[in-house]
Amino acid sequence: MKTLCFSLGLLLLAVCCCNAMPKAILHATTPGECCFKFSDRALPSELVADINKTHLSCWKKAFIVQTVRNRKICYSQSSQWALDTYNKLHNTEGSGHH
Structure with a gap:
C-alpha cells in the first residue's frame, strides 16, 4: 500500500x-502587447524610434512602431510602409553588411 x-x-x-x-x-x-486597431497613415522616418513585429501568439500579426515621443502605433502586417520601415531598421543594424 x-x-x-x-x-x-x-x-x-x-x-x-x-x-x-x-x-x-x-x-x-x-507578448507585452498585441494590436487590435491599426493606423494607415505613414509617419516621417525621423519620428520612428523603433519598429517591431507583434509576438507570434497575437491573433493579428502587425508591426508596432514606437515614436520618438514614446508613443506606440500599430500597423497591419500588410502595410507596405511598415514593412519597408521594419526592413530598413532591422536589416542595417548589426547585420555586418554595407
Whole structure:
C-alpha cells in the first residue's frame, strides 16, 4: 500500500511539473502587447524610434512602431510602409553588411 501511495504521489508530482513547465515558458515569452486597431497613415522616418513585429501568439500579426515621443502605433502586417520601415531598421543594424 505504501508503494502504491508513493507511486501515485510521484505520478501526481510529475504531472504537475510537466503541466507547469509549458505555462512558465509561455508566460516568459508572451507578448507585452498585441494590436487590435491599426493606423494607415505613414509617419516621417525621423519620428520612428523603433519598429517591431507583434509576438507570434497575437491573433493579428502587425508591426508596432514606437515614436520618438514614446508613443506606440500599430500597423497591419500588410502595410507596405511598415514593412519597408521594419526592413530598413532591422536589416542595417548589426547585420555586418554595407
